Amino acid sequence: MEVLLSVKNLRTIFHTYRGVVKALNGVSFDVYKKDFLGIVGETGCGKSVTSLSIMRLIEEPGEIVEGSVVFDGRDLLKLSEEEMQKVRAKEISMIFQEPKMALNPVLKIGFQIAEAISTAEDLSIKSKEVWEKVYEILRAVGLPDPESMAEKYPHELSGGMAQRIMIAMGLVTKPKLLIADEPTSALDVTIQAQILHLIKELVSEMDTTAMIITHNLGIVAEYCERVVIMYAGNVAEIGDVKTIFKEPLHPYTKGLIKAVPVIGTKGKLQTIKGIVPDLVNPPSGCRFHPRCEHAMDICSKELPPIKEVKTGHFVACHLYN
Amino acid sequence: MVTNNNVLIEINSLKKYFPVRSGIFLRVKKYVRAVDGVDLVIKRNETLALVGESGCGKTTIGRTILHLTEPTDGEVVFEGKNLTNASKEELMQLRKGMQIVFQNPYTSLHPRKLVKDIVGEPLKIHTNLSSVEILNKVKETLESVGLREEHMYRYPHEFSGGQRQRIAVARAIILKPKFIVLDEPTSALDVSVQARILNLLNELKEELSLTYLFITHDLAVVDYMADRVAVMYLGKIVELGKKDDIFSKPTHPYTRVLEAAIPIPDPFFKKEKILPKGEVPDPANPPKGCRFHTRCDYSIDKCEKVEPVLENIEGEHYVACHRWREIYK
Structure with a gap:
């Protein structure tokens, strides 16, 4: 499979009054072309920081201190801000959790989509070509009557409609990669299903690649093909979804999957002891070792490297060395 | 409905309308019918789950049962006593037996009170125990929810989300109530904590x-x-039944849509594909x-005109749909 995006040893930190938060502790994974990849983990595991680091949207007091993000042959971390703007405009799009906060409240939505097209393709925002594309994409994301829809302001939309607009804006430039950061967490379940279906459908129609960031293992199981499991700023395990659910290797993945009730769970739910560590003072070595049942001496000393155990199945754990 | 010993709470045609005011005189222009005629029986020692999307009125039902909001119409009978026409003193007595745990443990605990005061407050209000006795009770209760004695002298912000929810649970059980409304108690928590x-x-x-009464949207x-x-x-309640009825024979089209829409964390789970x-x-x-x-x-013509009522399918399985006979397998 052809690699589209390769994240290597990414380290992002945040300088806070409490000390330095080591949010990403050397994150490495690949995104293949036409992937539908899920990035999953609990609060504070660094999944959102990963996506923001890829887009270089980390602001003060945050800082990317190490690593590379090779996208289509170029290291994004080495581009000038101007070049990066072009990547954001045309090649990688991002959808956020709160669609209404991501839209500009004082501009009509048609204009906001047109702006995305004109920036990406260097066309005049008034040109007929741009507006034809606006109407076309509005229809594609399932909004009836695109002409009148384009005249609306964000406050006139429901959450589901606003997220459709965000998807329209994200995909209208035909990006090579779509990053969706918790795209449905603010929506109702029936709307969530509609939105996820829509993303999946459009991404496969346009032959493009998607990376979905979520805390919901259900979304991963139902919509994604491959998954990256993150824990406390590290990648714990990578593999295709069925393998990960059937034969998880990392003790954290195992615990996580058993902790979620599925239909038909009998008996007590299994739990993971302890709590997520404070990333100002993370545990030494493998950050999961204080909560791990299989912890050995080496686990508190050395960070386990991520290794391919079977084809396409990667795990970062000393048990598999 | 006949009140028998098995029934803890009986809800009869409960309604709660919230007025929507607008215009310069803030006249009531319309009502949001959050709960619009609900009949429900909660049996002793059962967990009744109330499922639906946001805005369907599930939280309002929970609050109205406890009379935290006054119902617009209808009645709630708790152990044979009607809460709707109970006096203030009677209501106070009845409230000892019914408690609530809220969704967000970050907002439901008083930030400037010590845990011992948060958990001990119900005892202060409802009993004549001395402060030493209250402290002992608080300690005991905290231990039963998995917290330790030293936690008594800390403030809520010193705890993680899961621990805070334990504090909220401790506060709810300290009076040894019979009934607890759990309003999405784990929605704000991570999965490993939820478990x-x-x-x-x-x-x-x-x-x-x-x-x-377990209010949730997670099937x-x-x-x-x-x-x-x-x-x-x-x-409105559109379908009611034993858990197995609802999961193996979902009959109301909405129940089926809901079950299909909620992602199940199991890639091998086969389910109906309804968008x-x-x-x-x-x-x-x-x-x-x-x-x-x-x-x-x-949907057929009749559905646009006539409101369906809850009909019995079999056993304890009820559905409010004109076409359930065709759908039911």
Whole structure:
């Protein structure tokens, strides 16, 4: 499979009054072309920081201190801000959790989509070509009557409609990669299903690649093909979804999957002891070792490297060395 | 309905309308019908799950049962006593037996009170125990929810989300109530923490023979916790039954849509592929007839005109749909 995006040893930190938060502790994974990849983990595991680091949207007091993000042959971390703007405009799009906060409240939505097209393709925002594309994409994301829809302001939309607009804006430039950061967490379940279906459908129609960031293992199981499991700023395990659910290797993945009730769970739910560590003072070595049942001496000393155990199945754990 | 010993709470045609004021004189222009005629019986020692999307009125039912909000119409009978026409003193007495745990443990605990005061407050209000006795009780209760004595002298902000929810649970059980409303108690928590809280709630239920009204939108949690399930849509119960009825023979089209829409964390789980249509209508202006007809694949003319009532399918399985006979397998 052809690699589209390769994240290597990414380290992002945040300088806070409490000390330095080591949010990403050397994150490495690949995104293949036409992937539908899920990035999953609990609060504070660094999944959102990963996506923001890829887009270089980390602001003060945050800082990317190490690593590379090779996208289509170029290291994004080495581009000038101007070049990066072009990547954001045309090649990688991002959808956020709160669609209404991501839209500009004082501009009509048609204009906001047109702006995305004109920036990406260097066309005049008034040109007929741009507006034809606006109407076309509005229809594609399932909004009836695109002409009148384009005249609306964000406050006139429901959450589901606003997220459709965000998807329209994200995909209208035909990006090579779509990053969706918790795209449905603010929506109702029936709307969530509609939105996820829509993303999946459009991404496969346009032959493009998607990376979905979520805390919901259900979304991963139902919509994604491959998954990256993150824990406390590290990648714990990578593999295709069925393998990960059937034969998880990392003790954290195992615990996580058993902790979620599925239909038909009998008996007590299994739990993971302890709590997520404070990333100002993370545990030494493998950050999961204080909560791990299989912890050995080496686990508190050395960070386990991520290794391919079977084809396409990667795990970062000393048990598999 | 006949009140028998098995029944803890009986809810009869409960209604709660919230006025919507607008215009310069803030006149009431319309009402949001959050709960619009609900009949429900909660049996002793059961966990009844109330499922639905946001805005369907599930939280309002929970609050109205406890009379934290006054119902617009209808009555709530708790152990044979009608709460609706109870005096203030009677209500105070009855409240000892019924408690609530809220969704967000970050906002439901007083930030400037010590844990011992938060958990001990119900005792202060409802009993004449001395402060030493209260402290002992608080300690005991904290231990039963998995917290330690030293936690008594800390403030809520010193705890993680899961621990805070334990504090909220401790506050709810300290008076040894019979009934607890659990309003999305784990929605704000991470999955590994959720598992521990769910296990704790099940243990406490056994130990203290509690009855739960479990409000949630997560069907897998429902399957794990509940004995019976009520599915709500726009202020009405559309389907009610034992957990197995609802999961193996979902009959109301909305229940089926909901079950298909909720992602199940199991890639090998086979389920119906139904894509929900449209969006939830405005509860201030619900559709006429069956409220779900605007989004329903089975909708016929009758559905637009006549509102269906809950009909018995078999056993304890009820559904409010004109076409259930055709859908039911």
